[in-house]
Amino acid sequence: MYILGLTTLGDSAATLIKDGVPVAAAEEERFSRRKHHAGFPFRAIEFCLDSAGIKLKDVEHVGHYWKPWILRHKAMQAVRSAFVSPAMFKARADRGVAQVGESYLGMFKHPKRLRDHFGPSDFKFHYLEHHQCHAASAFFISPFDSAAILTWDGTGEDTTTLFCRGKQNRIEVLKRIKLPHSLGQFYSAVTNYIGFDMFAGDEWKVMGLAAYGKPKYYDFFRERVLTTNGSGDFHLNYEVLDHHLAKHYQFPEAILKELGPARNRGEELSEHHWDIACSAQRALEDTAIYLVKQIKKMTGEENLCMAGGVAFNSVMNGRIFHETPFENFYVQPAAGDAGCSLGAALMVWHQKLGNPRNYVMKHAYWGPGFTNDECRAALDVAGLEYETLADEELLPKLAKMIADGAIVGWFNGRMEWGPRALGARSFLADPRRADMREILNQKVKLREWFRPLAPSMLEEHGQEVFGVEHHDPFMITVIAVADEYRSKIPAVVHVDGTARPQMVSKEANPRYWRLINEFKKLTGIPLLLNTSFNVQEPIVCSPQDAIATFNNASFDALVLENNLVLRTHVIPG
Numbered sequence: 001m002y003i004l005g006l007t008t009l010g011d012s013a014a015t016l017i018k019d020g021v022p023v024a025a026a027e028e029e030r031f032s033r034r035k036h037h038a039g040f041p042f043r044a045i046e047f048c049l050d051s052a053g054i055k056l057k058d059v060e061h062v063g064h065y066w067k068p069w070i071l072r073h074k075a076m077q078a079v080r081s082a083f084v085s086p087a088m089f090k091a092r093a094d095r096g097v098a099q100v101g102e103s104y105l106g107m108f109k110h111p112k113r114l115r116d117h118f119g120p121s122d123f124k125f126h127y128l129e130h131h132q133c134h135a136a137s138a139f140f141i142s143p144f145d146s147a148a149i150l151t152w153d154g155t156g157e158d159t160t161t162l163f164c165r166g167k168q169n170r171i172e173v174l175k176r177i178k179l180p181h182s183l184g185q186f187y188s189a190v191t192n193y194i195g196f197d198m199f200a201g202d203e204w205k206v207m208g209l210a211a212y213g214k215p216k217y218y219d220f221f222r223e224r225v226l227t228t229n230g231s232g233d234f235h236l237n238y239e240v241l242d243h244h245l246a247k248h249y250q251f252p253e254a255i256l257k258e259l260g261p262a263r264n265r266g267e268e269l270s271e272h273h274w275d276i277a278c279s280a281q282r283a284l285e286d287t288a289i290y291l292v293k294q295i296k297k298m299t300g301e302e303n304l305c306m307a308g309g310v311a312f313n314s315v316m317n318g319r320i321f322h323e324t325p326f327e328n329f330y331v332q333p334a335a336g337d338a339g340c341s342l343g344a345a346l347m348v349w350h351q352k353l354g355n356p357r358n359y360v361m362k363h364a365y366w367g368p369g370f371t372n373d374e375c376r377a378a379l380d381v382a383g384l385e386y387e388t389l390a391d392e393e394l395l396p397k398l399a400k401m402i403a404d405g406a407i408v409g410w411f412n413g414r415m416e417w418g419p420r421a422l423g424a425r426s427f428l429a430d431p432r433r434a435d436m437r438e439i440l441n442q443k444v445k446l447r448e449w450f451r452p453l454a455p456s457m458l459e460e461h462g463q464e465v466f467g468v469e470h471h472d473p474f475m476i477t478v479i480a481v482a483d484e485y486r487s488k489i490p491a492v493v494h495v496d497g498t499a500r501p502q503m504v505s506k507e508a509n510p511r512y513w514r515l516i517n518e519f520k521k522l523t524g525i526p527l528l529l530n531t532s533f534n535v536q537e538p539i540v541c542s543p544q545d546a547i548a549t550f551n552n553a554s555f556d557a558l559v560l561e562n563n564l565v566l567r568t569h570v571i572p573g
């Protein structure tokens with residue numbers, strides 16, 4: 001039985017599962033080339049159907065990640081905000097009218113939209129709750145028979161945080177926290193306070209910057225903005241920091257008085273901004289740990305699954321993993337809203353239809369893949385010279401080039417699902433070179449100097465590099481690097497001595513594992529610097545995307561499967 005899952009409001013995506021097992025999953029942005037694509041994911045759906053060699057008529061159920069009729073709570077929030085200030089009411093009301101008109105009501109047309117575009121089909125369409133889809137996306141493909149599940153984001157229909165327990169093929173909702181109390185909205189509002197852009201997904205920048213600051217304003221955030229009480233809830237005081245006003249770069253007097261003027265976009269970043277980022281990050285972490293301890297008490301479970309945009313905060317995850325009493329953790333690679341398409345499909349298969357679990361997600365390679373012939377055809381059209389080499393020759397050669405300082409655009413197998421490059425569409429470089437972070441960030445990726453870069457490493461070497469066993473295939477945890485190892489790999493160690501590794505197994509990505517192993521044979525270092533293969537756009541998807549990036553950016557070599565292009569081999573004209 002084929003089930004299609006859809007995410008359609010932002011970070012749009014489609015997932016196809018067959019008898020409970022993923023066949024294909026991809027974000028629409030990878031095809032449209034628009035970051036965080038909002039709108040119906042036509043091309044992602046087409047890709048999913050093509051991957052399985054089926055038509056829409058073969059799909060029996062479609063799961064949608066949102067219930068568009070849950071509007072009352074948001075409307076009440078808007079009315080309440082009018083008592084605080086007219087500006088707050090306006091920020092909510094404007095957004096609300098636009099959302100209802102264009103987005104929510106439009107969701108009722110999705111079944112027709114599907115049939116109009118992909119042909120007649122008798123599928124049953126299911127509107128499912130957003131946070132339950134997040135929960136399903138994590139638990140049903142986790143290695144656990146039973147687990148506590150915590151999902152947290154900006155907001156779903158009205159819920160921002162959901163506490164669940166999963167047992168076999170069922171998820172039971174235990175508790176929910178609703179708007180305006182939202183960890184995701186707190187962090188997004190801080191993102192705009194520091195002059196970044198929440199709509200561009202700039203929350204990563206706050207986390208990166210936080211490592212450089214001091215928690216000077218921590219008490220202010222914890223006492224006035226994001227507070228906890230004995231009941232296990234948290235409160236976001238929007239009279240001090242309001243997400244809706246922050247969208248328009250407006251901030252209440254209460255926060256301006258405490259932290260000074262918000263940073264304008266483009267204004268130089270100072271220590272003051274680092275300190276705000278650090279304080280807000282610390283406040284988020286401590287609130288999150290408080291909630292994780294609550295769900296431990298509520299469930300007594302040993303395993304924890306997490307999803308929702310907040311679950312991408314890898315520094316927070318590192319602390320949760322090390323400071324809370326759970327034994328085991330699972331976060332799948334598309335933990336944000338794109339992942340809800342997977343969750344929606346799994347909700348239908350398990351929760352609605354009662355089917356048993358039969359699958360654990362151990363890798364992220366669910367996107368499009370291309371043959372050597374397709375890669376060569378694209379290179380020929382682009383007029384690029386290349387040589388085709390078998391892996392036995394290619395992988396040692398690449399390892400040597402990287403060890404000699406080259407930056408390589410590595411295009412290998414099916415594209416990653418989720419925002420992290422995990423060795424399918426990656427820039428690879430030498431982690432031993434301290435200057436490599438600056439070269440990659442500023443000369444290749446044209447982005448801020450402080451953005452951290454991460455290692456992909458042979459999973460067998462966790463103990464050696466971190467001093468503890470660590471198994472994270474999806475790069476969602478920050479962990480301290482062993483003291484004696486830090487100076488060996490300066491390009492991938494953050495200023496505070498931590499790193500965010502991807503542990504690569506022979507099983508999950510044998511070809512990538514072999515490349516890293518070749519680098520280890522040459523240098524003794526069992527890891528490579530890995531960052532996403534893109535420059536100011538979504539991660540490359542097709543050979544054409546990779547070639548366009550090669551032609552417009554400054555890196556040394558492009559590898560499309562077994563075909564190697566060197567920068568010096570560009571044919572002029």
Ligand SMILES: [Fe+2]
Nearest residue numbers: 153308309337
């Ligand atoms: Fe979400």
